[in-house]
Amino acid sequence: MENQLREKIIENALKTLDQLKFQYENTEDELEHMKKGLYLEKGKMYDGKVWESYTTTVYHNVFDIPKAYYCIIDAETLQLKGIMEDLGVQEIIYDKEGKATGTKFISPSFPYDKQ
Numbered sequence: 001m002e003n004q005l006r007e008k009i010i011e012n013a014l015k016t017l018d019q020l021k022f023q024y025e026n027t028e029d030e031l032e033h034m035k036k037g038l039y040l041e042k043g044k045m046y047d048g049k050v051w052e053s054y055t056t057t058v059y060h061n062v063f064d065i066p067k068a069y070y071c072i073i074d075a076e077t078l079q080l081k082g083i084m085e086d087l088g089v090q091e092i093i094y095d096k097e098g099k100a101t102g103t104k105f106i107s108p109s110f111p112y113d114k115q
Contacts, residue, residue, distance in 0.1 A: 006035045013071045016080040019100040024058040047106050
């Protein structure tokens with residue numbers, strides 16, 4: 001993957017995280033780690049939809065313990081689609097102008113939650 005594409009993907013993801021006021025480590029080392037750790041995958045999400053996406057990791061210290069969150073970036077639009085954590089995925093909700101306005105939680109037990 002070319003470096004310019006990596007830069008654009010990470011820039012879009014960080015912009016969305018900032019719009020959501022999501023806290024993450026914003027050091028040069030962490031940003032470099034995000035670029036190096038970026039990979040393309042196609043996977044089924046908990047709600048049954050298949051997401052073709054780039055994935056990278058951001059860290060946030062919770063009580064001085066680094067916690068990993070996985071940014072899932074749409075491969076076609078390069079827009080941050082969701083943030084995966086231990087308990088599920090926070091799917092990003094955007095307004096008509098493309099600004100992130102909130103999240104919707106998708107649980108690993110999604111099909112069973114509706115019963």
